[in-house]
Amino acid sequence: MTNKGPLARYHALLDSGALREDPEQARVAEALQQLHxxxxxxxxxxxxxxxxxxxxxxxKRTPLRGVYIHGAVGRGK
Numbered sequence: 001m002t003n004k005g006p007l008a009r010y011h012a013l014l015d016s017g018a019l020r021e022d023p024e025q026a027r028v029a030e031a032l033q034q035l036h037x038x039x040x041x042x043x044x045x046x047x048x049x050x051x052x053x054x055x056x057x058x059x060k061r062t063p064l065r066g067v068y069i070h071g072a073v074g075r076g077k
Contacts, residue, residue: 005032005036010026028067028069035067038064
């Protein structure tokens with residue numbers, strides 16, 4: 001199986017019967033898929049020179065944001 005990300009894996013587990021459909025788990029799988037895409041497409045910003053940093057010149061990349069997963073015991077985190 002090619003690695004298409006967490007959402008494809010979640011659907012494969014549903015199809016195999018290893019998991020039962022759960023709206024909350026589906027929501028988390030989608031959030032993880034978005035993070036997966038962001039990480040795959042991420043390119044670190046080039047180091048900016050001293051004046052660029054001091055004078056805040058040019059575009060600044062926003063760092064990637066992770067996903068915080070929480071929930072009750074037995075929810076499949």
